[in-house]
Every structure is written in C-alpha cells, then in structure tokens.
Amino acid sequence: MWNLIWDVFVAMARVGIFGYGGGPSVIPLIQKEAVGARWMSTEEFAAALAMGNALPGPIATKMSAYIGYKVLLEATHDSVAAVLGAISGVLGMVVPSFILMLILGIGFLQFKDYPQVKGALQAVKPVIVALLAYTAWTVVPQPIKADMLIIALISFVLLVWIDIHPIWLIVAATIFGAVVYAR
Numbered sequence: 001m002w003n004l005i006w007d008v009f010v011a012m013a014r015v016g017i018f019g020y021g022g023g024p025s026v027i028p029l030i031q032k033e034a035v036g037a038r039w040m041s042t043e044e045f046a047a048a049l050a051m052g053n054a055l056p057g058p059i060a061t062k063m064s065a066y067i068g069y070k071v072l073l074e075a076t077h078d079s080v081a082a083v084l085g086a087i088s089g090v091l092g093m094v095v096p097s098f099i100l101m102l103i104l105g106i107g108f109l110q111f112k113d114y115p116q117v118k119g120a121l122q123a124v125k126p127v128i129v130a131l132l133a134y135t136a137w138t139v140v141p142q143p144i145k146a147d148m149l150i151i152a153l154i155s156f157v158l159l160v161w162i163d164i165h166p167i168w169l170i171v172a173a174t175i176f177g178a179v180v181y182a183r
Helices: 002-018 023-036 042-054 059-076 079-111 115-139 146-162 166-180
Strands: none
Touching: 002 023, 002 059, 002 079, 023 042, 023 059, 023 115, 042 059, 042 115, 042 166, 059 079, 146 166
C-alpha cells in the first residue's frame, strides 16, 4: 500500500513540477501519468475529467485527488487507504511545485527582463496550446459523434464571440446531458 501511495505522489509531483501554466494545461500530463500507469483507461479519464470540470476548484488538484483515491481504493478495497491516496495525490501535485515556485520566483524576479527568459516563455506558449488540443482530441469518444461536435462548436462560439461565462456552459451542458443522454 505504501509503495502505491508513493507512486501516486511521485506521478502527481511530476505533473506539478512540469505542468507549465497550471490549470487545464496540466491535464495532458495527468492523463499521461494515470493512463500510462494503467491506473485508468482513456474513457475513465475522460469521465473523471468531465466530473472534475463540473465541480468547483482547481482541476489539477481535483484530478490528482480523484486518481489517488481511485488507485488506492481499487488496490486495497479500503476507504482509509483511498483517502491516503487522495491526500498523496494532492500533496504530490502541490508541494514540489510550491517549493519550486518559491525558489524560481526569487530568481525570476531578478531575471524576468532578460531577452532569453522572455523568449523561453514565449516559445512554450504554443506547446501549451498543443497539449490542450491533444487532450481534447484524446478524450472525445471515437468516432466523434455529430452532436458532441455541435456542442463543442456552439460552446466555442459562445465563449469567443458572445463572451459567455464558462460556468453557464458547464451548467447548460450538464442539464442537456442529463435530459438528452439519460438512458
């Protein structure tokens, strides 16, 4: 059990340390850790991501808690161990990056105006866009259903051109899904 708790901590620490940009930009890294370790399937990850996006709070900590909980619960069938797995996931996500942020924050304040630092930050932005696109591509059920594509396009238009708050899209999609996709 303790080895698995450590494995969850290390996996989420890798995400926390290398998850440049935070928030949704770390989702591909979390997916790579969770699916790559065979802790969950791509479909399970997509369902967890949907659930995590419907709940308030930072997505990275919610996903790391859920993954830690799920992994330990399935391995031990013990709810106390599962809670320890959730705590391990969150600590792995937060503690190493917090420490690095303190260290790098001091250095960044001293070097932020250097052209190399500005250039490095500019060059990594398109990579973050690619990571987000990759996540979107992998979590959409294959083959892409026409109605899901329509929902995504309408959401995009409402976000970009109407400037609707994302929470209203989440609420509307949740209600729509509960009514239309209920089986």
